[in-house]
Amino acid sequence: MTKGIVIIGAGHAGVQAAASLREEGFSGPVTLVGDENELPYHKPPLSKAFLKDAQTKPQVLRAEAFYTGADIGLRFGERVAAIDKAARQLEFEDGGNLGFDRLILATGSRPRLLPLAGADLAGVFSLRTVADARAIRDHAAAAQNVVVLGGGFIGLEIAATLAAGGRKVTVIEAQERLLGRAVAPTISLHVAGRLAATGIRLLMRTTVERLDGENGRVIAVTTSAGEHIPADMVLVGIGAVANTGLAEAAGLTIANGIRVDPQMRTSIPEILAIGDAANYRHWHSGGDVRLESVQNATDQAKLAARTLTGHDEPYTSVPWFWSDIGDMKLQMVGLSTASDRTVLAGEAADNRFSVFHYSGGRLVAIESVNRPADHMLGRKMIAAGFSPTPEQAAGGDLKDLFVRWQQAQMESAACPQS
Structure with missing residues (x-):
């Protein structure tokens, strides 16, 4: 390979793929492309420890010396505009390009947008990046009334963290129970009880009509039942959407994510996909899944590196997840x-x-x-x-x-x- 392997996405999956390629003995060029101007960092702490202390810094996945020592090229702060699969090159939004022999898509996912009036008001946040976490932390320093939209893991982690810091927190969930698509009812009820005991107000089977603002800033949330809940800060945690735009435009098969085979190859064998954006047939359940977890991202990255270095093993990792809520x-x-x-x-x-x-x-x-x-x-x-x-x-x-x-x-x- 003269152009080497390029990885789009510098999160857990992308960084592990670069590291694993070197561990598997690949000696050609490896380039990691990311759209953030940050050394790649751990994301789970952003909804917990990072929000508690203004002095806390992101926990980097690998020190800068690792990339230099492993001869991994870094192109951070650059956004890919298109994949030219015929020419085997990436086209960047700034007009530059980068050739590749093989490509790994570790494009991850993004927060689902809130399709309501007022969603663009100041004081309304979603969490995905360290920049998001910094903005939430800065705004939370003066916030008194916080409304969290969505009773999933991210929403509840943030709710518990901010409530522990003395804020009045309300969680609004459209379904009948918290974590409804993730855990058994017994655990949902237990989590709800523990959070309520800390003073967090939980509104289940409740939807939102709009976010109300004044002078461009959010001041309240109005539910579909007509309740007006004061809010000088709103956190939106209503799910995530796979970043498949580049793959779809390049003609790859898309099915609730970028469709991959057991070796992480897409419908174009020279292009692999891993992590949050990859959809695959799970070996244990027999169903098609797209998993958003550090474990899945890391294990798929390791397998992708083996695939690209001549191995032909299927993905058989057992999925596991964790969440710290209060x-x-x-x-x-x-x-x-x-x-x-x-x-x-x-x-x-x-x-x-x-x-x-x-x-x-x-x-x-x-x-x-x-x-x-x-x-x-x-x-x-x-x-x-x-x-x-x-x-x-x-x-x-x-x-x-x-x-x-x-x-x-x-x-x-x-x-x-x-």
């Missing part, structure tokens, strides 16, 4: 979309419990609140294909069961039946 560490492993039975282990009253999800008797997911051991063991069990019975899951002591199952599997493999 005094609750939520950890999730597996996908619960096909779940037809749940089992509770531990006591919700202790703020330490897990929900085991089953589909036809097979363990497919575990959701934990302050039970990290269940989460870590769950990652191993699901990867290995071990399913404790629902009764065993509820009773605990799964580690010993799993170890004995592993030993039996090893013995069976060593002594195959004739």
Whole structure:
């Protein structure tokens, strides 16, 4: 390769792809392109620790010396306008271009826009980048009444953080429960109860009519029921949209993201896609998914690097996620979309419990609140294909069961039946 490999997107996926290419022995040119003028940074802390202290700085993914030492070219603060797949080059908004032999799209996702009057008022924010987080932190310093639109992970993390700092916080969620598409009802109810106990007002099954402003700044949120909620700050967390514009314009197959095969190749084999923007057939659930998590971005990046260095392995990582909301560490492993039975282990009253999800008797997911051991063991069990019975899951002591199952599997493999 004379032009080498170019990666569009300098988030978790893009940076890991660049690092993994070098780890896999690729010696050709590697260029990382990002539209922010920042060294790539960890995003999860932006909704939590970063908002608490004006002196907190972003946690960089890799020190600048890493990129120099690994001979990874950096083109930050540049936005790609188009992919010319015939000429194999990128065209930049400033008029420049960059050739490539292979291309990795790690374009991520962006916050879903609020389709309401007043959404463009000052004091209305979404969170995706460190620039967003800085703006939220600066505005929150003088805010008293905060309204969070959306009861998902980002919205609740911010709500808990700002409430802990003394603000009056209201969360408005259109669905009947918080985290409705992410966790079991038991956990939704638990999270709601803990947040309400800290003084956060929760409005479920509630929609918003408009955002009201004065002199160009937001002053209130009016619900569809007519309630007028004072707000000198509004946080919008109503989901994310995959950044597929470049891929779609280049003629790649799009289906709720950039469609990829098990090796992360798009419909144009010379172009791969990874991370938040990639949609693929999941090995465990059998369904098509687009996952927004650091784990997924990192693992897909590692596999993409192996694909581009001559390997042909499918993507079989077990998905896992986490969220810190107030005094609750939520950890999730597996996908619960096909779940037809749940089992509770531990006591919700202790703020330490897990929900085991089953589909036809097979363990497919575990959701934990302050039970990290269940989460870590769950990652191993699901990867290995071990399913404790629902009764065993509820009773605990799964580690010993799993170890004995592993030993039996090893013995069976060593002594195959004739």
